Amino acid sequence: QSQPKAMTLKKILKAAPSHKVLGAAETPITGVVDVMERAIPGDLLLVEVDDTSFDQEFINSTLEEADSREVSAVVFLAQTVDLKLLKVSWEGEQRTSVKAATVLPQVTKGQALALSLARAFFATQKMG
Numbered sequence: 001q002s003q004p005k006a007m008t009l010k011k012i013l014k015a016a017p018s019h020k021v022l023g024a025a026e027t028p029i030t031g032v033v034d035v036m037e038r039a040i041p042g043d044l045l046l047v048e049v050d051d052t053s054f055d056q057e058f059i060n061s062t063l064e065e066a067d068s069r070e071v072s073a074v075v076f077l078a079q080t081v082d083l084k085l086l087k088v089s090w091e092g093e094q095r096t097s098v099k100a101a102t103v104l105p106q107v108t109k110g111q112a113l114a115l116s117l118a119r120a121f122f123a124t125q126k127m128g
Helices: 056-068 083-092 109-127
Strands: 031-032 043-049 073-078 098-105
Touching: 043 056, 056 073, 056 083, 083 098
Parallel strands: 031 043, 043 073, 073 098
Antiparallel strands: none
């Protein structure tokens, strides 16, 4: 039973208000990281971004790198929540690993709580 426990993206994000997930919200997630270099297959990658750098190019390169690391889902934490840019990138290219992506506001208490719960959940998994 060495299989890591998974939690769906939908469940992790349920405390975040009015999120729309592009792709599969039921994607199983086995870890949460906020540093691309630490991402391993099955992880949810959190990417904090400010409005000046949140553009098509940034989104494309982030999704591409996440895909090459076999990350399961990418959540952009942005100052302004705008799914339009993400949608264009999402629909413009087929990815093999990244199954879901969304944009959330950088600071909502619920989301911070959801993510800390998720982190705590996965931390217990990695101890074994």
